[in-house]
Amino acid sequence: MPEQIIFKREEDMPYLPITFGSMAWNKTGTWRYLRPKFENKISPCIEGCPAGQDIEGAMVLIGKGKILQAWDLFKEENPFPAVCGRVCFHPCESSCNRGEFDEAVSINALERFMADMASRHGRKPLGKREKRKEKAAIVGSGPAGLTCAYHLARLGYGVTVFEALPVLGGMLRVGIPEYRLPKKVLEEEIDQILELGVKAEVNVRLGKDFLMNDLKEYQAIFLAMGNHQSKSLGIPGEDTQGIMSGLEFLKNVNLGKAVALGKRVAVIGGGNTAIDAARSVLRLGSKPFILYRRTREEMPAFLGEILEAEEEGIEISYLVSPVRVIAENGKVSRLECLKNRLGPADEDGRRRPVEIKGSNFFLEVDQVIAAIGEEADLSPLPKKLGLKENAVLTDERGATRQKGVFAGGDIIQQPRTVVHAIGSGKRAAIFIDCFLKKKKWEGLFEAIRIGEQGTLSMKRYLQAENERASLSSKTVRLKDLNLDYFDYKKRKKMPKTQVAKRVGSFEEVNQGYAEETAVAEAKRCFNCGVCNLCDNCYIYCPDVAILKQGEDGPNVIDYDHCKGCGICVEECPRDAMVMEEERR
Amino acid sequence: MYERRELMYAGHQACAGCGATMSMRYALKALGEKTILVIPACCWSVLAGPFPYSALQVPVIHTAFETGASTASGIKAGLEMRGDTETTVAAWVGDGGTFDIGIQALSGAAERNDDIMYFCYDNEAYMNTGIQRSSATPFGTWTTTTPANHPKGQPKKNMMEIMAAHRIPYAATCTVAFPEDMMRKISKAKAIRGTRFIHIYSPCPTGWKAPSSLSVKIARLAVHTKIFPLYEVEGGERYNINVDPKNLPVDEYLRLQGRFAHLTDDEVHTTQETVDREWERLVKKALD
Ligand SMILES: Cc1cc2nc3c(=O)[nH]c(=O)nc-3n(C[C@H](O)[C@H](O)[C@H](O)COP(=O)(O)OP(=O)(O)OC[C@H]3O[C@@H](n4cnc5c(N)ncnc54)[C@H](O)[C@@H]3O)c2cc1C
Ligand SMILES: Cc1ncc(C[n+]2csc(CCOP(=O)(O)OP(=O)(O)O)c2C)c(N)n1
Ligand code: SF4
Ligand code: SF4
Numbered sequence: 001m002p003e004q005i006i007f008k009r010e011e012d013m014p015y016l017p018i019t020f021g022s023m024a025w026n027k028t029g030t031w032r033y034l035r036p037k038f039e040n041k042i043s044p045c046i047e048g049c050p051a052g053q054d055i056e057g058a059m060v061l062i063g064k065g066k067i068l069q070a071w072d073l074f075k076e077e078n079p080f081p082a083v084c085g086r087v088c089f090h091p092c093e094s095s096c097n098r099g100e101f102d103e104a105v106s107i108n109a110l111e112r113f114m115a116d117m118a119s120r121h122g123r124k125p126l127g128k129r130e131k132r133k134e135k136a137a138i139v140g141s142g143p144a145g146l147t148c149a150y151h152l153a154r155l156g157y158g159v160t161v162f163e164a165l166p167v168l169g170g171m172l173r174v175g176i177p178e179y180r181l182p183k184k185v186l187e188e189e190i191d192q193i194l195e196l197g198v199k200a201e202v203n204v205r206l207g208k209d210f211l212m213n214d215l216k217e218y219q220a221i222f223l224a225m226g227n228h229q230s231k232s233l234g235i236p237g238e239d240t241q242g243i244m245s246g247l248e249f250l251k252n253v254n255l256g257k258a259v260a261l262g263k264r265v266a267v268i269g270g271g272n273t274a275i276d277a278a279r280s281v282l283r284l285g286s287k288p289f290i291l292y293r294r295t296r297e298e299m300p301a302f303l304g305e306i307l308e309a310e311e312e313g314i315e316i317s318y319l320v321s322p323v324r325v326i327a328e329n330g331k332v333s334r335l336e337c338l339k340n341r342l343g344p345a346d347e348d349g350r351r352r353p354v355e356i357k358g359s360n361f362f363l364e365v366d367q368v369i370a371a372i373g374e375e376a377d378l379s380p381l382p383k384k385l386g387l388k389e390n391a392v393l394t395d396e397r398g399a400t401r402q403k404g405v406f407a408g409g410d411i412i413q414q415p416r417t418v419v420h421a422i423g424s425g426k427r428a429a430i431f432i433d434c435f436l437k438k439k440k441w442e443g444l445f446e447a448i449r450i451g452e453q454g455t456l457s458m459k460r461y462l463q464a465e466n467e468r469a470s471l472s473s474k475t476v477r478l479k480d481l482n483l484d485y486f487d488y489k490k491r492k493k494m495p496k497t498q499v500a501k502r503v504g505s506f507e508e509v510n511q512g513y514a515e516e517t518a519v520a521e522a523k524r525c526f527n528c529g530v531c532n533l534c535d536n537c538y539i540y541c542p543d544v545a546i547l548k549q550g551e552d553g554p555n556v557i558d559y560d561h562c563k564g565c566g567i568c569v570e571e572c573p574r575d576a577m578v579m580e581e582e583r584r
Numbered sequence: 585m586y587e588r589r590e591l592m593y594a595g596h597q598a599c600a601g602c603g604a605t606m607s608m609r610y611a612l613k614a615l616g617e618k619t620i621l622v623i624p625a626c627c628w629s630v631l632a633g634p635f636p637y638s639a640l641q642v643p644v645i646h647t648a649f650e651t652g653a654s655t656a657s658g659i660k661a662g663l664e665m666r667g668d669t670e671t672t673v674a675a676w677v678g679d680g681g682t683f684d685i686g687i688q689a690l691s692g693a694a695e696r697n698d699d700i701m702y703f704c705y706d707n708e709a710y711m712n713t714g715i716q717r718s719s720a721t722p723f724g725t726w727t728t729t730t731p732a733n734h735p736k737g738q739p740k741k742n743m744m745e746i747m748a749a750h751r752i753p754y755a756a757t758c759t760v761a762f763p764e765d766m767m768r769k770i771s772k773a774k775a776i777r778g779t780r781f782i783h784i785y786s787p788c789p790t791g792w793k794a795p796s797s798l799s800v801k802i803a804r805l806a807v808h809t810k811i812f813p814l815y816e817v818e819g820g821e822r823y824n825i826n827v828d829p830k831n832l833p834v835d836e837y838l839r840l841q842g843r844f845a846h847l848t849d850d851e852v853h854t855t856q857e858t859v860d861r862e863w864e865r866l867v868k869k870a871l872d
């Protein structure tokens with residue numbers, strides 16, 4: 001920094017007043033009473049993703065064409081981006097600030113795009129860290145079990161997965177049909193988990209082929225058996241030939257077994273299983289129709305699925321309940337039904353169906369598929385784990401009451417979705433690691449939690465305490481953004497296979513983005529709360545006090561000269577800066 | 585253009601949030617090193633720093649209040665005598681020095697079409713001497729010479745039309761909220777010969793009684809309320825509007841600034857009407 005210039009003698013003075021030095025010695029930073037600071041905050045999409053994927057970070061990378069690096073970020077948290085990119089109900093998008101502005105960023109389609117690109121390039125997830133001697137057993141190979149296996153293997157543990165069915169993947173493999181999630185896509189992501197050294201034993205059922213006590217050689221156990229017992233209709237004639245549960249039907253189709261259906265197939269229920277069953281029936285050449293006891297408003301299936309079913313011409317009758325199965329020659333021939341009206345709301349807030357007396361009518365059917373819900377079979381588990389209302393009780397770590405036994409996915413009390421299952425698998429891996437290393441876990445939540453909805457970051461967990469960037473507890477909302485910097489832009493749609501082609505085959509319905517479309521869509525992201533080096537602070541600083549450090553930043557503040565005017569904070573489009581009172 | 589060398593350094597003496605310094609920074613990025621600045625009495629005489637220092641990395645000549653344009657004309661003539669046709673000579677003058685006391689020198693230079701650039705950074709009053717009204721101060725404004733119970737009764741003088749009437753090759757308006765637009769216009773003007781006039785709307789948090797953090801926001805609102813449209817005039821007659829205003833009500837702009845706090849609804853209404861009328865006139869010229 002140039003010093004102040006002092007003329008000692010008259011002869012040193014120039015003839016005319018001319019400049020000898022800059023003003024840099026003038027530390028105008030001393031005028032400041034407010035201090036700007038860069039401070040990244042929480043993007044609502046990441047908080048909204050139960051798998052805790054760094055969505056905002058990935059959007060920046062995709063926008064720059066660095067698709068594979070974006071995939072690496074996702075894969076750090078979740079072994080299943082290709083699966084989620086197809087079947088997740090994307091709560092991230094419901095939290096996206098852009099949704100309130102025009103339309104949410106198409107995060108789910110971009111997740112799929114990244115994963116498909118990684119697959120084409122044969123990209124693999126990062127391998128394991130130091131090898132550890134402890135071993136963990138995982139019961140159930142659905143998304144919860146396999147996610148836990150993936151993270152534990154990467155943490156260096158020996159992992160064995162025990163699966164009752166002959167195939168791995170749980171509902172992803174035997175529930176969700178091929179036209180939504182091709183087996184090839186699922187298998188590739190499962191193979192990547194096995195390549196980390198995870199062992200899998202199939203055709204072994206806890207409670208039948210082995211007991212909890214047989215797992216003594218494992219220092220930790222993760223239970224994730226999902227909900228595989230179908231609820232029964234509870235109406236007369238239910239065990240007639242020609243009546244099948246939705247899950248059994250989908251399992252058979254997904255395992256490639258022949259299923260004889262007949263022409264007219266009644267599918268009963270309004271959840272994902274019902275819709276998947278009906279759409280599979282259609283693809284097998286029969287005519288499905290759905291009977292649901294409430295209205296479309298109350299249907300638990302994802303809206304996108306309902307819309308696609310309607311597109312394919314599947315008829316859905318609302319406010320209808322079956323009351324009796326009528327057989328002819330030992331086989332179902334007619335279904336007696338009643339009409340309902342909506343009554344007052346249930347505990348879950350959905351309006352309850354009330355039967356209308358005397359409204360009975362009959363439907364001709366060749367087959368009935370009952371898809372009115374699934375529940376867990378907890379009979380192989382000891383009571384002392386803590387069981388309640390068909391669920392395993394867990395604490396905030398996912399631990400049961402038995403030391404070293406954790407649980408996750410559909411058998412614990414949480415929403416029954418793939419991404420919640422994945423989140424619970426990751427959480428269990430983190431706290432199994434703490435348990436095995438006898439690490440204190442109280443206080444850890446504050447350091448690795450992203451926002452208030454229970455989302456955890458594996459990346460932050462793996463960082464040493466001193467390399468973890470301090471994380472603001474503030475989630476950025478639309479009102480925090482400077483909207484002068486954003487223009488309305490329509491969300492890009494994913495192409496779909498034509499309905500005519502869909503009906504006759506199990507070909508995938510959604511076709512991914514082209515690269516150009518993906519890059520443009522990722523650029524719609526506001527990058528809420530995270531500096532993306534847009535350089536507004538640098539551009540507008542009246543005191544040239546924001547300094548750039550090469551292409552990848554970060555920008556830094558020259559506090560010797562910053563006067564604290566606050567323009568940078570005001571003009572930051574994404575709330576990645578804050579103003580603090582100057583401590584003197 | 586942003587990545588060009590900084591020719592304005594930190595350590596200058598401006599108030600926090602000063603729009604005049606942002607204007608200078610962008611202008612110098614666009615003009616480059618081969619520039620001589622002429623600065624008559626105004627805030628910038630002080631901001632650059634006292635002898636023997638300067639926050640500007642180009643030669644600066646400080647001169648008397650009314651002589652911005654004439655000093656620039658003289659320096660240009662001197663350079664030409666020495667065979668230097670390359671160096672840009674730019675007068676950098678406040679609104680008082682342009683709209684009021686310096687208008688005679690400026691009109692003279694424009695009439696001769698002297699080969700100079702003339703920048704008026706307009707903070708809508710005599711700020712350096714303590715916020716006295718100038719003919720650039722808008723209708724209804726509080727200043728120390730037009731107190732709130734007797735605010736300015738006349739509208740802002742339209743300096744751009746006066747300059748266009750001289751049929752100079754280039755005149756343009758710009759402001760700190762649109763730095764790319766500003767740098768593009770200054771670069772374009774730099775390549776033209778003759779008198780070029782650049783009118784820069786430069787928020788002054790101190791004189792406008794506004795939070796220092798809002799300087800850019802206020803400038804952006806000035807454009808989107810049509811109070812300060814961004815346009816250029818070539819040859820004194822070809823008008824071209826550069827930024828489509830969002831057509832926001834003037835109140836959104838006025839209410840951020842203490843200098844307008846006393847305005848009655850009627851006065852806000854009058855301002856809106858004047859702004860709409862002026863905008864229509866401008867659009868008509870742009871369509872011609
Ligand atoms: C038809 C259908 C469609 C769905 N569609 C979607 C969707 O589009 N999006 C979404 O987010 N969610 C969807 N879901 C819900 C989602 O599939 C589940 O929430 C998720 O799979 C739960 O994961 P999990 O790992 O807990 O259990 P599961 O995926 O059910 O896996 C549990 C595994 O444990 C095995 N197992 C069970 N008992 C034992 C035992 N005793 N011993 C050994 N192994 C055992 C099972 O065979 C199974 O492989 C759907 C569900 C169904 C049924
Ligand atoms: C002939 C003369 N009269 C008055 C002054 C005092 N004076 C110095 S700067 C200034 C005001 C300048 O106003 P403006 O040109 O708008 O520039 P600003 O200070 O607002 O940037 C005045 C009145 C002077 N220097 N010379
Ligand atoms: S705009 Fe981007 S960062 Fe913001 S919530 Fe949506 S996806 Fe996340
Ligand atoms: S008085 Fe206004 S124009 Fe002058 S230095 Fe301060 S903020 Fe800038």
Ligand SMILES: [Mg+2]
Pocket residue numbers: 678679680706707708709710711
């Ligand atoms: Mg002035």
